[in-house]
Amino acid sequence: MSLVFLIFIPILAALFIPLLFKRLGQIHTGWFVLLVPAALFLYYATRLPSVMEGGTYVSELSWIPSLDIAFVAYLDGLSLLFTLLITGIGALVVLYSIFYLDKHREQLHNFYVYLLIFMSAMLGVVQSDHLITLYLFWELTSISSFLLIAYWYTRDRSRFGALKSMMITVFGGLMMLGGFVLLSIMGGTYSIRELIAQAPELAQHDFFIWALVLVLLGAFTKSAQFPFYIWLPDAMEAPTPVSAYLHSATMVKAGIYLVARLTPVFALSEVWMWLVAGVGLFTMVWASFFALKQTDLKGILAFSTVSQLGLIMSLLGVAAAAYHVEGAADSYLKYAAFAAIFHLINHATFKGSLFMIAGIVDHETGTRDIRKLGGLMSLMPVSFTVALIGSLSMAGLPPFNGFLSKEMFLTAMLSLQEFNMFSMDVWWVLFPIIAWIGSVFTFIYSLYFVFHTFAGKHQPEQLPKKAHEAPIGMLISPVFLAALVVLIFFIPNLIGDWLVKPAVAAIQPFLYDSPQNVDIHVSAWHGFNTELFMTLGIFAIGGLMFWTLRKWQHLYDLYPDAISLNRLYDEMMLLSDGGANRFSRIYMTGFIRSYLVYMFSFMTFIVLLTLFLNEAFQIDFSNLAPIGVYEIVILLALVGATLTILGSKSRLTAIIALGAVGYSVALLFVIFRAPDLALTQLVIETISVALFLLAFYHLPQISRKEERMKFRFGNALVALGVGVTMTLVALSAHSQKAMPSISxxxxxxxxxxxxxxxxxxxxxxxxxxxxxxxxxxxxxxxxxxxxxxxxxxxxxxxxxxxxx
CATH class of the missing domain: 4.10.91 (Cytochrome C Oxidase; Chain J)
Known part of the structure; x- marks a missing residue:
């Protein structure tokens, strides 16, 4: 089966959703939709054995051959991993939404159409080998996510969050497109595989750094890196199934995928390492710090997602350092790429379950405000258990999968000291220090999420609804993901061999010829080493700070909202909106004559400038027919009639003069031996004059003050410019014919x-x-x-x- 066709299966299924929504009756539409991601997941899973051995799959469908644009689906270890996340988590999200969204009160046909379009867009992003089609799917994710976030479009915050996410991500997408165009100019191809093969030559090109920066702008905006992260918290206004899908396994991971996929192209530049690792690490610390300021459950998870994305991004930046050192495949530096992919999988499991639990709490209590929650442990024991597993995994505690990838994260940061890659002995120290600080706050906000929600004193008077456990159907998906969190801890190397190593081989093809050569064994115990003591410090300091959270959390109030990035975005939008309104009031006068002045002025300027720059003023009268006395008389009559229109004091005079202009043109057609045109002109002029007379008869009489039109020098100048321009264009076109006349x-x-x-x-x-x-x-x-x-x-x- 063609891989290209598989990408479009969700979109094709979306065509039937409105029809099924009307005909399924009492059956939830989601049961039909569930078949799509589940079937795709099973199909792609059958490709694992081959990809595990280093095999790849390619499928191509020509689209615009003249521009060398085609849909090229390429399935290797990296794209297959993301494909399985998209379809696997997608199936669990659809199952969760069946019980979360009421089929009687929600517009489910809209929801599932948007969701399936988004699924196809994500599959296209991670499987496209062609840069232009990758960009096409990239922007389709922005559009479809806009529709999903604004699903509850009657809410102001939903519309605001959707617009904000689309504005920022589409801006990044346009920058990324510029980078793609530069890459195609440098390499002479749109194929990512061919560009990877030319990486050493591309690194020497003058456009290389420009392309690198533009591509990273696209990746950073989509994956919510600093300072572009501000769209993600506002996107939490979407229904919880959307949040669980977009922000744990799909949309925000698109930026991660792009950096991972293009690492072999750009990793030869130290600028790539600095930007990816530096921005990622700073984003991790920034977001983990401000997560504790949030009071909304999904707000906490939003900042935690930004923090975790920064962690993965920083690991990909450190992984790029392996291209600059000898023996990287045999050093601790090799853990960076492995840790990035491993944590990406872990993050999808524990963050997906946490988003679903946040939705369950909101669904069963009527609020997500953590200040009103508490004491839900006994009322919602299953939800508490899932939330505890997901939170402790995110905090990096054993026996959960987050502990394993967090240890590898610290190992990767410490490995930088071995190579002195920054030419200054002190700089490498900052990376593990910043990573440790970010991990401390990660530990705190993880405990903050679960214990402030489920532990403490129950406040039933603060809740809009009486709290109770969610129905079993709503718990299936989060329980399954929580089970994976625990299971992966005990079988990490099974996941590593089947999923992680093939992806690592795709990220670092110059280091590993095959996934079998990725020599990494994951274990929970590595002895008493630096990473262990750093972890113990995280638990000790993080636990102490969480215990005293209420004593120092008020420090966040000292941070002025006036200088926040959100405030800056809002002010920029208000300023641009106000400026656009003021500017539009200047030229939107409501008078057609004003708009004609703008159009004619611009047309005259552009045409004359083009003629001047191209030196196209060439006038040749040698092959023109002689002008006779009849033509001169008729032209004088035509000019006289035209001036009469401008100077007339009554409408009747203007109409008669306008008819005279038309009849004069008809006479010219007669002289030039074009009787058909002359007859047509006479008929049209006669009808036009008659219609004008009938219409003007019913118009009110104009006052004496308004009879004579005032002379306006600007209008006269524009009219003269249009006349001169058209005359010059006609004469120049006649004087330099590039090809014989079609006559x-x-x-x-x-x-x-x-x-x-x-x-x-x-x-x-x-x-x-x-x-x-x-x-x-x-x-x-x-x-x-x-x-x-x-x-x-x-x-x-x-x-x-x-x-x-």
Whole structure:
């Protein structure tokens, strides 16, 4: 089966959702939708044995051959891992949504259509080998996530969060597209695989750093890195199934995927290492610190997601250092890429379960405000157990999978000391120190989430609903994910061999020829080493700070909201909106003549500038026909009639002069031996004058003060510019014909091929048949509209007469 076709299966399934929503009756639409990600997950899982051995799958569908654009689906260890996360977590999210969303009160057809479109977009992102189609799917994730976040569109905050996420991620996507274009210029191809093969040559190109920075802007905005993270907390206004899906396994992981996929291209530059590792580590600390300021359960999880994404991003940056040192595959530095992928899997399991638990708490208590919650442990024991497992895994405690990847994270940061990669002995120390600080706050906010929700004093008077445990159907997905959290701790090497190593081999192809060569064994005990003492310090300091949280949490109030990044974004949006309104009021006068002035002025400027820059002013009168006395007389009459229109004091005079202009043109057609055109012109002018007279008869009389139009120098200048421009264009076009006139073709073929004797008629009926047909259709539609309005007016008058 074509991999390209598989990408579009969710979108194809979405076409049937509205129909099924109406016909399924009492059956929840989600049961049908569940089949799509579940079937895709099972199919892709069958590709694991081959990919585990280093095999790949490629499928191509031509799209725009002239531009070398095609849908190229490439499945290797990295793309298969993300594909399994997208489909596997997607199936659990759909199952969860079946019990979370009420089929009687929610517009489920909209929800599942958006969700399936998003699923296809994510599959396209992680499987595309073509940069342009990757960008296409990338922006489709932004659009579909906008629709999902704004699902409850009647809420102001939902619309605001959706717009904010799309503004930031689409901006990053456009920057990324610029980077992709530069890469294609440097490498002469859009294929990621071919660009990876040319990496050493690309690193020497002048555009290399520009492309690197632009690509990272796209990755950082999508994966919510500092300072672009501000969209993710506001995106929590989406329904919890959306939050669980977008922010644990899919959308925010797209930026992670992009950095991982393009690491072989950009890792030869130290700028890549500095930016990816530095921004990631700073994001981790920043977000983990401010997570404790949040009072909304999903807000805490949003900042924790930003923090965890920063952790993974920093590991990918450190993994890039392996390209610059000898023997990296045999050193502790090799743990960086492995830890990044391993923690990405772990994060999907424990964060997905925590988001679902936050939704359950909101669903069963009516609030997510942690200040109103507490004491739910005995009332919601299953939810508490799942939340405890997920939180302790996120905190890095054994026996949960987060402990293993957290230890490898510390190992990777400490490994930088072996190579002195920054040419300064002191700089490497900052990385493990910052990582340790971020881990301390991660430990605190993990405990903060679970114990402030389920432990402590129960406050039933603060809750909108009486708290109780969720139905079993809603608990299946989070319980399954929590079970994986524990299971992975005990079988980490099974996950490592089947999922992690193939992905690592794809990230570092210059180090590993095959996943079998990734020599890493995961274990929970490594003896008494630096990582162990750092972990003990995290538990001790983090536990103490959590115990005294209420005594120092008020320090967050000292941070002024006026200088926050959210406030900066809001002010920028308000400023741009206000500026746009003020500017639009200047030129949106409501008068057509003003808009014509703008259009004609711009047209004159652009055309004259183009003619001047291209030196296209070439006027040749040598092959023009002689001008006779009749033409001169008619032209003088035409000019006189035109001036009469401008200087007339009455509408009747202006209409008669306008008719004279048209009849003068008709006479020119007669002299130039074009009787068909002359006849057409005469008919049109006669009808136009008659219609003008009928219409103007019903207009109110104008006052004496308004009879004479005031002379405006600006309007006269624009009119003169348009006239001069069109004259110069006509003369220049006639004087330098790049190819023979098409009239010769008409002369040769009108009689022989079209079978007509009148060249004008044949052109209108045969050569321009469709154009003429559409013109007739437009006139027919306009006529029907006029007749309809007349009849409605007559009917209205008859009704009024009967009432009287």
């Amino acid at each position: 010769e073709f008409y002369k040769e073929t009108v009689y022989k091929e079209a079978g007509g004797g009148n060249i004008v008629n044949v052109i209108l009926v045969d050569y321009r048949g469709f154009d003429t047909l559409f013109e007739i259709a437009v006139l027919g539609i306009a006529g029907i509209g006029i007749i309809t309005m007349i009849r409605l007016r007559l009917t209205k008058k008859e009704g009024q007469h009967e009432n009287k």
